[in-house]
Amino acid sequence: MAADTIVDVKDLQLHFKIDEDYTVKAVDGISLDIKDGEVFGLVGETGCGKSTTARAICGMYRPTGGDVLYRGESVQEKATINRMHKEVQMIFQDSGAALNPKLTVQKIILEPLEINHIPVNSAKTKERLDFILSKSGLDASYLSKYPQELSGGQRQRVAIARSLMMEPKLVVADEPVASLDISIQAQIINLFKHLQKENNFTFLFIAHDLSVVRFISDRVGVMLRGRLVELGETEELFNNPVHPYTKSLLSAIHIPDPEYERNKTFLEYDTDRQLGEKMIEVTPGHFVLEEV
Amino acid sequence: MSGNLLELNNLSISFDTPKGEVQAVRNVSLQLKPGEILGVVGESGCGKTVMCKSVMKLLPKNAHIKSGSIIVDGEDITDYNEKKMRQLRGGKLSMVFQDPMTTLNPTIPIGKQITEAIQKHKKVSNEEAKARAIELLDLVGIRDANERFKLQPHFFSGGMRQRCVIAVALASEPKILFADEATTALDVTVEEKILNLLLDIRTKLNLGMIFISHDLGAVAKVADRVAVMYAGKIVEIGTAEDIYYDPRHPYTWGLLSSLPALAKKDGELNFIQGMPPILIDPPPGDAFAVRNKYAMAIDYEKEPPMFPVSETHSAATWLLDERAPRVVSPVNLRKRSALWQQIQ
Numbered sequence: 001m002a003a004d005t006i007v008d009v010k011d012l013q014l015h016f017k018i019d020e021d022y023t024v025k026a027v028d029g030i031s032l033d034i035k036d037g038e039v040f041g042l043v044g045e046t047g048c049g050k051s052t053t054a055r056a057i058c059g060m061y062r063p064t065g066g067d068v069l070y071r072g073e074s075v076q077e078k079a080t081i082n083r084m085h086k087e088v089q090m091i092f093q094d095s096g097a098a099l100n101p102k103l104t105v106q107k108i109i110l111e112p113l114e115i116n117h118i119p120v121n122s123a124k125t126k127e128r129l130d131f132i133l134s135k136s137g138l139d140a141s142y143l144s145k146y147p148q149e150l151s152g153g154q155r156q157r158v159a160i161a162r163s164l165m166m167e168p169k170l171v172v173a174d175e176p177v178a179s180l181d182i183s184i185q186a187q188i189i190n191l192f193k194h195l196q197k198e199n200n201f202t203f204l205f206i207a208h209d210l211s212v213v214r215f216i217s218d219r220v221g222v223m224l225r226g227r228l229v230e231l232g233e234t235e236e237l238f239n240n241p242v243h244p245y246t247k248s249l250l251s252a253i254h255i256p257d258p259e260y261e262r263n264k265t266f267l268e269y270d271t272d273r274q275l276g277e278k279m280i281e282v283t284p285g286h287f288v289l290e291e292v
Numbered sequence: 293m294s295g296n297l298l299e300l301n302n303l304s305i306s307f308d309t310p311k312g313e314v315q316a317v318r319n320v321s322l323q324l325k326p327g328e329i330l331g332v333v334g335e336s337g338c339g340k341t342v343m344c345k346s347v348m349k350l351l352p353k354n355a356h357i358k359s360g361s362i363i364v365d366g367e368d369i370t371d372y373n374e375k376k377m378r379q380l381r382g383g384k385l386s387m388v389f390q391d392p393m394t395t396l397n398p399t400i401p402i403g404k405q406i407t408e409a410i411q412k413h414k415k416v417s418n419e420e421a422k423a424r425a426i427e428l429l430d431l432v433g434i435r436d437a438n439e440r441f442k443l444q445p446h447f448f449s450g451g452m453r454q455r456c457v458i459a460v461a462l463a464s465e466p467k468i469l470f471a472d473e474a475t476t477a478l479d480v481t482v483e484e485k486i487l488n489l490l491l492d493i494r495t496k497l498n499l500g501m502i503f504i505s506h507d508l509g510a511v512a513k514v515a516d517r518v519a520v521m522y523a524g525k526i527v528e529i530g531t532a533e534d535i536y537y538d539p540r541h542p543y544t545w546g547l548l549s550s551l552p553a554l555a556k557k558d559g560e561l562n563f564i565q566g567m568p569p570i571l572i573d574p575p576p577g578d579a580f581a582v583r584n585k586y587a588m589a590i591d592y593e594k595e596p597p598m599f600p601v602s603e604t605h606s607a608a609t610w611l612l613d614e615r616a617p618r619v620v621s622p623v624n625l626r627k628r629s630a631l632w633q634q635i636q
Binding site: 045046151181182183184185186187189190193208210211212214215216235248249251252253254255256257258259260261262266268269 | 335336450479480481482483484485488506507508509510511512513515532533536537546547548550551552553554555557560561562563564567628632
C-alpha cells in the first residue's frame with residue numbers, strides 16, 4: 001500500500017440478509033483507495049450502494065466480506081475505530097435530522113470535543129470555536145440558537161462547523177447539498193472547497209448531482225448496483241467515459257443551455273445487464289469494469 | 293378570444309396566518325398557449341407552487357385571492373366554487389406532483405386508479421374505460437400494460453410510478469397540465485426519460501403545460517418559455533433563449549451563475565448573498581434589492597415595473613430604465629450571450 005493512501009477499500013461486500021431466501025447485496029465487491037488530501041467523488045443512482053460504502057468506510061457497518069483499511073489498519077479493530085473517532089467526521093444530507101433539536105448550536109459544535117474528553121471551556125477551545133465559526137460563515141450570535149430556528153443552509157453550516165472542530169483528517173459527506181436551494185448550494189460548495197484547501201483534509205464527497213461532483217472532485221468513482229463500474233481523474237472520466245453506464249449517466253446530465261438540451265441524445269443503458277468481474281486500467285489511473 | 297389556454301391577470305394570493313398576512317403571490321400575470329410548455333423557476337418559498345395550486349384551487353382555507361383574475365380557456369374561474377372546480381379539476385386542468393408514492397393510493401391497482409379518473413369525467417362502460425386506461429399506460433411508456441394494469445403501485449419503481457401518475461393526470465384529456473417538481477425526486481437517467489415523455493405527450497396531445505422546477509437544467513430541456521419568480525413575483529419572463537442566453541434581471545444572473553455546470557473548475561461559484569425576504573411584510577421597492585449588488589437607491593423605494601426587452605422578453609428591474617447606469621452581466625453569462633448572438 002502506498003504511504004499516501006488514507007482509506008483502502010479491499011473487495012468490500014455488504015450483504016444484508018432480509019430473510020431465508022432474500023439477501024440485499026448493497027455493496028458487492030468494490031475496491032478503491034483514497035489518497036491523503038484528495039477530494040474523492042462517489043456518484044451513482046438511488047440504491048447503488050454509495051451511502052452504504054461511505055458508512056462502511058467510517059466503520060459503521062461490519063463488512064460481510066473484504067475489508068476497509070484506515071491508514072493500513074482494519075476498521076473492524078477497536079483501536080482503529082477509537083482513532084477514527086478523533087480523525088474522521090461525517091456530514092449528512094438532512095441537517096434537520098443530523099442536529100439534536102434539544103441542544104443549542106454551541107453545544108452541538110462542542111459535542112465532539114466533549115465525547116473525546118477535550119476540555120470545552122479552555123481558552124484554546126474558545127479560540128478554535130471562533131475560528132471555525134467564521135470559517136463556516138456563521139457568527140457568535142448563532143451559538144445560543146436551536147437548530148429549528150435556522151434555515152437549511154445555516155443548519156448545514158453548523159453541521160460543517162461541528163465536523164471541523166476535531167481537525168479531522170477525513171471528512172465523509174453524504175449528499176450534503178442535495179436538499180439546498182441553488183444559491184445556498186453554491187455557498188456551501190465554495191465553503192467546502194475553501195476549507196478543504198486550507199485544512200487539507202481528505203474529502204469523500206457523495207452526490208447524485210454530477211455537475212457538483214465534477215466541480216469539486218479530484219477523482220470520481222461511478223457505482224452501479226453495488227459495484228464500481230468506473231474510476232478515474234475527474235476530467236478524464238467526464239471527457240472520456242468508457243463504461244456504457246457512465247456514458248448513459250453523463251448523457252443524462254441537464255445543463256442550463258436550451259440549445260444543447262434540445263439537441264442532445266440520451267444513451268440508454270439497460271440496468272439489468274450483467275456486470276463484468278474485473279477492473280481494467282484503460283489509461284493510467286482510469287479503471288473500468290470489463291464488459292461481459 | 294385571445295387563444296390563450298390560461299391567463300393570470302395581476303393575480304395576488306395571500307395567506308392569513310396568526311403572524312399576519314403572508315403575501316405568497318404578488319401581482320403575477322402570465323399567459324399560456326396550447327402546445328406550449330412554460331417553465332417556472334425560483335427558490336423554495338418563492339410562490340411557484342402556490343401560483344399553480346391557486347389555479348387548481350387546491351390551496352388551504354386560509355388562502356384567498358386578494359386581487360386579479362384567473363382565466364382558463366376563456367372562462368373566468370376566479371370565483372368558482374368547489375362544485376364547479378370539480379368539473380374543471382381533472383377535466384381541463386390536471387396536476388402531477390413531486391412524490392408519486394403519495395399521489396397514488398398504495399392499496400388500489402394502478403389500472404383501477406386510471407379508470408376511476410376516466411369514469412369520473414365521462415360516462416363510459418367499464419370495458420371502454422379499461423381499454424382507454426391501457427392506451428394511456430402505453431402512451432406513458434409502460435410496457436405490458438395489460439399485465440401491469442392489475443398491479444399495485446409498490447410493484448413499480450419510482451420512475452414507473454411517476455409514469456402512472458402522469459397517466460392518471462391525462463385520463464380526463466386535460467388541456468392544461470401542471471407539473472410541480474414532477475421529476476425532482478427521480479434519478480437523472482429516469483428524469484431524462486420522464487422529461488422526454490412530457491415533451492412527447494405535449495406534441496401528441498397539444499397540451500399546455502406549466503413545468504415548475506428549481507432545476508434550471510431540466511427546465512432548459514423542456515420549456516419553450518421561462519418565468520423566473522422571486523418573493524412571490526415574476527421578475528423575468530421570456531423564451532427559453534431569452535432567459536438562458538440573454539438574461540436581464542440580476543436575480544436570473546445570480547441563479548444561472550451559481551450553477552456548477554457554468555463555472556470554471558478551478559474558480560469559485562458565484563452565489564447570491566443573503567436570504568429571500570419573509571413575505572409577511574415584504575420590503576418596499578424591489579424585494580431583491582438587499583441581495584442585489586447592482587441595487588440603486590430607487591430599488592429601496594419603488595417597485596420596478598416590467599420593462600419590455602423585446603416582444604417576448606421582459607424583466608422587472610430598474611436597471612432597464614433608460615436613466616439607469618449601464619451594467620454588464622457576470623462574465624460567464626456574457627460570454628454565452630455573445631456566442632449565442634454569433635450563432636444567430
